[in-house]
Amino acid sequence: MKASTTIARSVSLAILASIGTHAATTDQNSTMLQEITVTAQLRKQNLQQVPIAVTPLSGAEAQARGIHDLDSLAQFVPGLTMSPFAIGQSVISLRGISNNDDGPGTDASVAVFVDGVYFGTVSNIEQQLFDLSQIEVLRGPQGTLYGKNAIGGVINITTTRPAMDGLHVHTRVTVGNYGRHDFSGLITGPLGDGWAGKLVVSTRKANGWVNNVVLHTTEKNDNTKSVRAQLLHEGEHTEWLLSANGSYINDEDMARIPLTHETLFPLPLLQTYQSFCGTAPNPSCATNPYNGYQRQTSYGTSAKFTDHLNSNTDLISITAWQRTYNQWSMDSLGAVLPLGSDVFDNDKELTEELRLVSSPTATLHYVAGIWLSREDRDRTRLFLLPSINAQLGITPAQDEHYTGVDRIISKAIYGQLDWRFEPRWTLSLGGRYSYDHKTMDNYSFGDVPTASGYGGAVGLGILPNSLINRVADGWGRFTPKVSLSFTPTEGVNLYVTESEGFQSGGFAASPTSIVDTRPLQPEIAYNTEFGAKMEFAHRLRANVALFDTNYKNLQIQAFGPRPGIVNPPPNYIGEFETFNAGSARAKGVELELDWLATDRLDFSATYGYMDAKLTNVYVPNGSIYSLLGGPGPSACLANPAQTGCLDLRNQSGQDMFRAPKNKGSFEARYKLPLSGHGHLETVADYSYTGSQRGELEPYAIQPSFGLFDARMTWVSPTDEFEVSLWGRNLANKAWLAHVYTIANEAFGVYGDPRMYGLSFDWKLRP
């Protein structure tokens, strides 16, 4: 059956998807791979027809793989990694590009959308995924249709529509190890002529799995709640969708642990940790002497209005408002000294998008739109010194803290035209002009340096200077895209794309002098991509993408001691610096396979190979420091080339951060009918992520890891009940989810150990 892109067909497929149980690649009653509909180009299309590397994940697939938040999504998407800097605050990296500056002046490299609403700095909230219809991960710069700052890619989340056809209820109760008990409930149905509503609620609760043997507490627990309510009105030519969401996280410390002892850092961090927890990886043991926490509340509302101007054309307006309060406090060093670091965030976002989507003829489609947003970010970073100074016997100094208040106005105008000028050829031409303006107020309160030198004897010198200023700047760019698709034969679609991506400029976090408050330049990406989307006999789907992306002016944040310091005190551990690093290049190949081997057995596989290098990068005040056994800090500053010194300034030719060379996953699904007693679905998957560079230091490496998950579900004959036995990380591997450095020593956060449990689902349908 030829894939057609008429709206009616797409709508009917979307309805099927929205009812939500099995919009998966397999259909209970057929031996054909079902068409996957995506909205990657802002209109409904067959995945196989879209000249973009897209990884789709349906609600059912997410459930089968135990994906309840964006972090666990990464295992199944080539080129995507998530590194949790803090609970619910992941650095998202896609095809080698990420942004690790955690201040209010810069943006994430990957844009997250939920039902068309852009989530900027608030993208790290606990997303409600129980009513997930589909997630699409668009890999590579999306500089045309998506605002804003989608230089790495886009994660597009769509939820199910409120049901017009009758009452649907879906509840799930999960119990598991570490005292896990989760509940999710969804209720949706008509509320009158043309009206429907939906309410989804989820809670997740589990005890911590890390024992802090110093504080005698448990850490890394799970305590989240999220809710979404929607109201839908379908008129004759118009449609309203009103949404409201809320989420809440209240978690304990995230258990950071020291990983290395390579430098002359004056405290025996690793030694102390190992004396308590042993030398082998021991994820469930922690020694952080400062008890941290995280609390986050987010809520918002959106309104989507669609006017079907005629049978070919829709006018859509999406207005949204979101507010997030985030407060976390974490132990920084993982052992010995209670050095806490606090962050207080207060962010607001207002977005408006107006979009025209039209298919005036069978061979012509276009999308055009305007995008506006305003974000207000207020973030305070506090380095808690009284505790550290008490330990060192020094009269406590005032805390060092930095507050950045950033007001961001973004505007964009975009359009894309897809023209099937020959039966087998389609040309896409698109472009976007984006303009971002940021006004940054910096308030930095540091130590008063004393005569004993930089930072003084009382402080850490992370913020040696006090400063108050306001800086403002704006950046605009036109990012075009050209794509040519060719269908040589039915089921095969080839494409070549040239496109640009843009990440606006910004301002560095925790500036240590007025010089560091100057604006950062925008990042630009130039992407060339070849793709093949192939389907054979409706049983095998193979999608391949080869990409070569050049990045300019990457914004990189590093932390460490800087040269040029006069008489650094022994407790000087470094300072933050964000800079435009030069250029980088990521090239690779991504493969996604779905194979319906039999009507009961199917396989999926993903594989990504990526060679991502910093090509011309010189860190302006890069760390020069003495390794253990080296000649000492002053000697190394004077002669960085000598043995025992590490000079991190020249990064040319080094790997990009959070860009594993190899990454892949393999999944097998088996469906066993139980003649009259429903059926049994078994899913087993294995995902592998290659080693990744975490920071500038060569030993700050996040090692490779492989995780094995499985799930067995009994589905009742009427589909009303499901009982699942599931396990994640069944081999109980110790794996690091995030690696970072402080004072040139590496610290890490482990990922979840073996988790298993039982889930009960009840579904009511009209």
Next chain:
Amino acid sequence: MIRHENAVHPQWRELNAFTFLDPRVARRFDEQVGGDWRAHELPTDQNRVPLAGGQIVVKDNIEVAGMPCTLGTPALRHYVAARDAAAIVRLRAAGVEIVGKTNLHELAYGITSNNAAFGPVRNPHDLRCFAGGSSGGTAAAIAAGLVRAGLGTDTGGSSRIPAALCGIVGFRPTVGRYPVSGVALISPTRDVIGPMGRTVHDVAALDAILADGLPAALDAVDLRTIRLGTPRQHFRENLDASVDRAFEAAQRRLREAGVTLIEADLPNVAAVDAAVSFPVVLYETRAALEAYLDHTGSTVTLATLCAQIASTDVKEIMAQVIGGAIPEPVYREALSVHRPALRTLYRSYFAEHRVDAILFPTTPLPARPIEGSDRVVTLNGVDVPTFATYIRNTDPASNAGIPGISLPAGSHPPADGAAAPLPVGIELDGPDGSDRRLLAIAAAIESTLSP
């Protein structure tokens, strides 16, 4: 525009006036705003910054213990001075509080303060325009109402030019009047600390302390006894219309007040001045900066410092300094022949015409937009070199070593119809060593010229 005595410019944060602000002051400001440092609504009434009384700002090439001394250049952005400069010791002993370090033209080698590393210092009268330099930060902080007075330095006009462009008072004392240890000099022959302030009395108060213990009050001066020379050649050539208007109006007021104005030129002053000006400073800078870097104890070498210079105009000049553009014989000649000739020129002028001081516009034009002004600015429809044009009138006094003071002449709308009226300054240069008398005359003239 400052209307009220204690009003603070609402956009003071955007002026880039500071390289460092004392945290206690920063905290006080923040407490004034909301009480809790976590409450971050931007202040609605931003005029309540409590900076009054004996508080000054200090240009970031004069060392204040415990504060950075960056010279406005990236390589030194983390250098913190261990000891107060000698001048600062005197000020502290007199009870003056130093609130922060002000931004400057990088390495004090320019007259706009368009600092590519710390941000261009914006003119409080028109944020698009520069504040002048090299002591732009001090001028902007005073003109914005944050403090009443502060310290700049002056090599060829660096305290007088920003004072003129920002509508405040800037003073250049006789060379050697104040101690210069702890100041990052670029030319020991020409450099002085230059006090700047809201009024002449603010500047005179600083002068008294810095010159160590002279009585603070200025003598009263009867303007009817005052004779001022008003040279046309060189000092009043090719003036911007607003400067011309302001200067003519000032002369009118002075004549009405009884001042005798004598139009007489300093013969050939431009040529003699040129023979001293760059040869002296370009030659002396290398040794002066090396001595300063040595004093800091920092690992930064002159080569590293130059490599990290952010402002292209300064980078170019420093390349000349490092490259030895001025051979020693030329320098020696400048010092032993041309400088004495210049000093003789001034001495003869004062004696022959029996004038108490020389009067002329501080700069031929008011401030111009920051954008595009690093090399050239427009004057009477023609592009002229920025540095040479602004420094033209202030330069000779600095090479002769005599004192000079710039006063606001009043704001007049610029001829090209730009929106905001920009300040214009008039300068008085006095004989060698006549500092207190010059200040007294300036105070009398100031009260005559005030609206």
